[in-house]
């Protein structure tokens with residue numbers, strides 16, 4: 001009789017495209033059998049009445065990322081991965097960010113040192129390219145892509161991060177030649193600067209004016225520009241953290257005419273609104289992130305985009321800054337203009353439970369939930385089928401959910417080093433009960449069994465996300481030359 005290191009029995013298992021009542025057999029960290037009734041393992045977990053889903057893949061989160069303004073992210077790789085784990089995420093992809101003047105290689109080496117001995121779960125790295133010198137474009141990027149750093153984020157805003165339009169074209173061109181995925185932060189920098197100056201001149205500096213300085217139209221404009229550049233260079237891109245219905249409509253329109261284009265949104269655009277930027281005193285600073293949460297009615301449009309396939313992934317954009325901390329949201333004090341408040345909110349632990357509410361409420365089906373939170377990101381970043389799917393041969397990264405046990409989100413129950421959650425008091429229908437990585441139970445009903453440093457670094461393949469159905473290759477510059 002075959003023996004398994006672990007058998008998960010009697011659950012309803014989310015296999016690709018179908019929820020199936022079966023057992024899961026695990027050996028040497030991998031799934032080796034999926035069948036109605038398997039022989040006992042060295043350890044058996046009774047999953048009767050439970051759902052067994054793939055471990056979440058969070059394709060956009062910021063841990064221990066150096067900042068240029070004296071602020072400090074609350075989570076390092078230990079607290080960040082611990083928090084991810086308790087929320088059912090078993091793979092994270094944070095960012096090795098290039099500081100201008102620094103080589104990309106130095107940024108990557110520095111980031112490995114930050115993860116080393118701390119990460120409890122498996123992780124890959126995206127790059128953030130802020131200084132695309134000829135050496136970066138011609139030598140460093142191609143070499144790093146070949147080594148498994150196959151995705152990079154670029155910014156159209158933030159003075160210390162943003163690229164010019166010409167630099168964006170250069171980076172897209174490298175991605176095209178070497179098969180990498182470019183993630184674009186799409187907001188118009190000059191519009192934000194202009195609006196910020198005007199708001200401050202009128203004395204409008206409270207946290208709520210962060211939203212007024214970054215209205216939906218400036219996200220829509222930058223999104224349209226980024227899509228145009230991707231068509232020109234003929235390379236698929238991913239627009240990250242899409243917040244507004246207008247930007248989403250630009251994306252839908254481009255997808256409709258056959259452009260190979262991907263989009264990500266985040267729980268903050270489904271559960272928060274600009275009303276959360278108000279509140280007594282400086283409280284609204286807790287929800288300052290960019291793009292900002294929009295008016296409450298906008299959320300229905302983003303849910304609709306999830307249900308109709310505009311979005312390929314839902315990520316947390318976890319960027320934790322403590323509230324009551326001079327290195328956090330109060331960097332320049334409680335009376336400071338919104339301009340000086342570090343952008344970002346915690347969310348790596350709440351991402352899956354929040355989105356799962358959409359399944360229970362009938363906004364998306366379970367298959368779509370799995371695709372958006374695990375399979376989609378694993379495919380997008382070249383980690384599939386090792387990650388993001390329950391299949392024979394895949395890593396045994398599994399989450400057992402009891403969908404009949406509602407939980408009210410409270411900061412005291414979370415595991416990040418941040419000192420607040422923007423979702424305090426929201427009741428979600430379920431929470432991960434048991435989280436397994438590579439066959440090992442790492443978290444179970446609030447107890448942690450993971451060791452710092454046991455998470456492995458994952459080099460990524462070149463991403464091969466499917467073109468949207470019926471996609472044609474756009475007729476950009478390179479296409480015309482090849483024809």
Ligand code: DUC
Nearest residue numbers: 185289290319343344
């Ligand atoms: N915006 C970003 O672009 N990154 C981190 C957090 C945020 O709010």
Ligand code: ZN
Nearest residue numbers: 185240241290
């Ligand atoms: Zn961003």
Ligand code: ZN
Nearest residue numbers: 060062317319
């Ligand atoms: Zn981000």
